[in-house]
Amino acid sequence: MSDDYRQMWKELGLDLDAHDALLGVLGQAYQDIYLAQKQRPEGMGYFDFVMSEVHGLRIKELVDEKAAGRKIVGSYCVFVPEEIVLAANATLVGLCSGADFATEDVERMLPRNTCALIKSSFGFKLGKVCPYLESADMIVGENTCDGKKKAYESLAGLVDNLYVMDLPQVKSENGKALLKAEFLRFKAAVEKLTGVTITAERLKDGIQTVNAKRAALHRLSALRKTDPAPVSGLDGLLVNQVFFYDNPARFTASVNKICDELEKRIAAEEGVFAKKTPRILVSGCPQAVPNWKLPMIVETAGAVIVGEESCVGERGTRNLTDDSGQTVEEMLDAIVDRYFQVDCAIFTPNPDRLDHIQQMVAETKADGVIHYGLQFCQPYLMESIPVEKALEDRQIPCLRLETDYSMEDVGQLKTRVEAFVEQLR
Amino acid sequence: MSDDYRQMWKELGLDLDAHDALLGVLGQAYQDIYLAQKQRPEGMGYFDFVMSEVHGLRIKELVDEKAAGRKIVGSYCVFVPEEIVLAANATLVGLCSGADFATEDVERMLPRNTCALIKSSFGFKLGKVCPYLESADMIVGENTCDGKKKAYESLAGLVDNLYVMDLPQVKSENGKALLKAEFLRFKAAVEKLTGVTITAERLKDGIQTVNAKRAALHRLSALRKTDPAPVSGLDGLLVNQVFFYDNPARFTASVNKICDELEKRIAAEEGVFAKKTPRILVSGCPQAVPNWKLPMIVETAGAVIVGEESCVGERGTRNLTDDSGQTVEEMLDAIVDRYFQVDCAIFTPNPDRLDHIQQMVAETKADGVIHYGLQFCQPYLMESIPVEKALEDRQIPCLRLETDYSMEDVGQLKTRVEAFVEQLR
Known part of the structure; x- marks a missing residue:
């Protein structure tokens, strides 16, 4: 990255030495994991560029x-x-939470038995290495799991612009009413932040922009259903990760460009792996940049990942928002309808998720499912046991993994994944 | 216990051999921990009897x-x-969750990283050793922490009469409205179960009965403030534990009888420990029967526990319900008001709890606080760090412990508690 950025990072308050170290590790990991892949679509070049400039351009x-x-x-x-954010003429970005950083400092503020994702979000703040966080005029927390819900109470002492959104735990009428009330409160907060009043026209634009991003990912997902797989799971995940960071219109165009290329590959029966390579659906916790540990293990073990049932994946992008409303109120109802369908494990019960996993297995022609659980993530670890049982009752092989962001268990995970892949052949 | 009970246990579906083993261990623990104490009030004889007949009479x-x-x-x-339960002419009992049982079976249903309390509740069911659970016509779960919330989804497959109550996560207007809606739904469910319509008269009776139990405990708490302590923390905890099991009127009378006796002790300056014994407030997770590990360690380390800031303790019993309403609706509002004040760590933020801890330290003249956290209990472990910091900022010594129901760490805990007690002298 250009030296021009150093001044910018300094002005954002980053710890330049620590940040250099982080970028060094990130760059090396990207080289070893991503650039080492074979037969990558040319369109991934855009995402390579995005990643090389993720803290820069x-x-x-x-x-x-x-x-x-x-x-x-x-x-x-x-x-x-x-x-809602776009309709108020603001930009939404995902905040860093995919790597361990400043762990010793983090564990003075959070219990050791906290999931890696939450610890990471604190580590990036305490270590002063997340330029997204430092750029943000408003940081939105949300009452999903106990870990995040309670951690935001401590994060509030580290940042001066934290806004916490309450969320329901049950998909009842009351639950939906709460979501709507919270989205209305959020709309007011964003309007206050930007000084922009959200009109019907602006909101329709916002909905259409986000829908276009999602539709591009739906198109990509549909192409990943082919055998041989036209794109790796690593690259599929990366595109889903960049969804949270990039300029929306440019992201949409770039994904569609890859899809054009993949369609040609599919017509020519070209793939990144040989035909009949065991196909795996990954289901469970989100995998944020640069958490590429599981797909790296799976795809060097002779299998290909064909879908992510995850927040960074189809759980996050599954449904479009109905844009046919004429008033702000109608469109807000459509937004509530859309988000209320997200089958996060914080909901109880959460039967839709099991249906979606099975549907994705069928659609992606997956041979098996790997349930990816972050250690100490109670909601997904709790669901993983009935999910595994339900899948196995339907003769769908399932491997439950529990891990964190460290590399210490890579050998052990590799052994388990290889044995699982062998079982799918 | 009498042999007559065996037929009853069999009819309830208990595993008699496993249950015998449990009672053997429980009886021995009670002997070693409770009956070995010196200078106990005579009134504790009633509670000894209750415990000896806890699965019998x-x-x-x-x-x-x-x-x-x-x-x-x-x-x-x-x-x-x-x-509400009493007003519908039904009886409420706490369900067993204070000891490890059938752990291997439990860990096939729940992640290993689940708190001991939740695992225990499954163990008592899977091991068929909880006669309270097997007697219950309705089992009420509630969406407090992620662990319990998600575990109830699995418990629903083990029992055929589970009712789950949703709870708010925020003390907002919406949160209070949700609590009220859920209490109304619960009232309807209990009325359906019993066939009894809750009238204003019945509800007032119910409120007064529960208030009397609470008031008796408030009286006991006030007497524990004296130096020398007229009753041990072990016995104080036991009384709070029996609160959940016993016939309400008999419990109230028995607690008041002890209080009469303690008043005489106090007048005579008699105590269970010498004057100036270091005084400790225990704060944190609930300690259910027979989880007497922490008070046993503390009170054999030369300190006395003078209060429990816990669900099994003052958090559970702090406020009375206003009984002045004339209609069912008015009294239901009073019930909602009362329960909405409970400062459980599932709420975010939860500043009242910190205020209450400090208030209890002042009132009980505690020299220090031990924060009791169950391993993997995210809400209380998350709060324990800011609680410790806030207390230490106010020069109140605090020791954070994290443990489970096993006895493996007793030696290590003893060492830490002894060092803490030494610091308080």
């Missing part, structure tokens, strides 16, 4: 937007409605 | 009540309003 764009009076909203969760 | 009473047409409601949480 993209941050410069955000800083430029800020200089032009636009506000930046940071989020840790797919429940934060990007439609 | 008390279960016989419940079975007799059932034969007479009364319904039994089982609960795992202080958010289940006993006022």
